[in-house]
Amino acid sequence: MGMRRGYGQPFSPSEITPEAVFFNRRAFLQTAGIAAAGALLAACGPQQAATREAAETVTTSTETDELGNPVNAFDEITGYNNYYEFSTDKEAVSRLARDFVASPWEVEVAGLVHKPQRYAIDELLRRFPQEERIYRLRCVEAWSMVIPWQGFELASLLKEAEPMTSARYVGFTTLLDPEVMPGQSSSFYPWPYTEGLRLDEAMHRLTLLGTGLYGKPMPAQNGAPLRLVVPWKYGFKSIKAIVRIDLLETQPATLWNSVASNEYGFYANVNPGVDHPRWSQASERRIGELGRRETLLFNGYTEEVSGLYAGMDLRENF
Numbered sequence: 001m002g003m004r005r006g007y008g009q010p011f012s013p014s015e016i017t018p019e020a021v022f023f024n025r026r027a028f029l030q031t032a033g034i035a036a037a038g039a040l041l042a043a044c045g046p047q048q049a050a051t052r053e054a055a056e057t058v059t060t061s062t063e064t065d066e067l068g069n070p071v072n073a074f075d076e077i078t079g080y081n082n083y084y085e086f087s088t089d090k091e092a093v094s095r096l097a098r099d100f101v102a103s104p105w106e107v108e109v110a111g112l113v114h115k116p117q118r119y120a121i122d123e124l125l126r127r128f129p130q131e132e133r134i135y136r137l138r139c140v141e142a143w144s145m146v147i148p149w150q151g152f153e154l155a156s157l158l159k160e161a162e163p164m165t166s167a168r169y170v171g172f173t174t175l176l177d178p179e180v181m182p183g184q185s186s187s188f189y190p191w192p193y194t195e196g197l198r199l200d201e202a203m204h205r206l207t208l209l210g211t212g213l214y215g216k217p218m219p220a221q222n223g224a225p226l227r228l229v230v231p232w233k234y235g236f237k238s239i240k241a242i243v244r245i246d247l248l249e250t251q252p253a254t255l256w257n258s259v260a261s262n263e264y265g266f267y268a269n270v271n272p273g274v275d276h277p278r279w280s281q282a283s284e285r286r287i288g289e290l291g292r293r294e295t296l297l298f299n300g301y302t303e304e305v306s307g308l309y310a311g312m313d314l315r316e317n318f
């Protein structure tokens, strides 16, 4: 499968007991107050645990998200990628990223914080307990997948750095290394890739720093060793291969917004009612399915996140 290992994951998938996965998810559902938990909990019972182990080898899973959508196959998630540092051809990314080495790796947390931090990736993985989160990913190009991530809440990392009261935004930066990321030789894009969130969005319990998927260390093409996962926003917000996280007073420049601010807003919340200037966002193509699905407001996470945007005009702040 071209899985790459050896960047210091503190556990191998076989060391995560199914029980641990089950209890983590149950705890998450309780705090998040997600409905339809009964169906999901049933899907996580002992029998499911066995299926899950099997999934490690057959690379599919019968797990679902909280809405009952099946997770995408491992090969779909790792074979169809947007990662312009490697290629604009989604099906070529996995091959071109095969030799990408995500170890050693350091992540800096800096800017408006009382305690700036520098973490080696192994240290990050040790310090913050990893849990599984099954999230929908909706690309601004109107395709989508359901992905079983591992990771930890960005909030726990930010809290450790103690943001100053003046901090209102968080900026993220991808590795800059044109020698290993051939796409960065193209001067069309303002490398390195950057993204940003409002601080309250960054602190939201759904906002994850992803460290793996399908019970395995993060594949290179999905953003090893550390990438953002913000499930209610278009996929381009979920920046890969993060080396810097900065707490900021003002809204940071972000790559896609700099390239075409009329097409890619800073907020980029999934919204079927606000079309991209060149295509409709009302529906989407779920990878692996025939036909189209209706796109859900905030990608189906309205109950959890709509409070972040109370009183805001979502058309103006697209």
Ligand SMILES: Nc1nc2c(c(=O)[nH]1)N[C@H]1C(S)=C(S)[C@@H](COP(=O)(O)O)O[C@H]1N2
Residues within 6 Å of the ligand: 077, 080, 081, 082, 083, 084, 085, 137, 138, 139, 140, 174, 193, 221, 222, 223, 234, 235, 236, 237, 238, 239, 240, 241
């Ligand atoms: N550094 C970086 N991060 C990135 C991108 C990119 O080109 N470079 N593409 C984004 C887009 S458009 C999407 S849809 C998701 C795709 O994530 P996936 O390949 O893991 O599904 O990654 C996002 N993060």
Ligand SMILES: [Mo]
Residues within 6 Å of the ligand: 082, 138, 139, 140, 141, 234, 235, 236
């Ligand atoms: Mo995307």
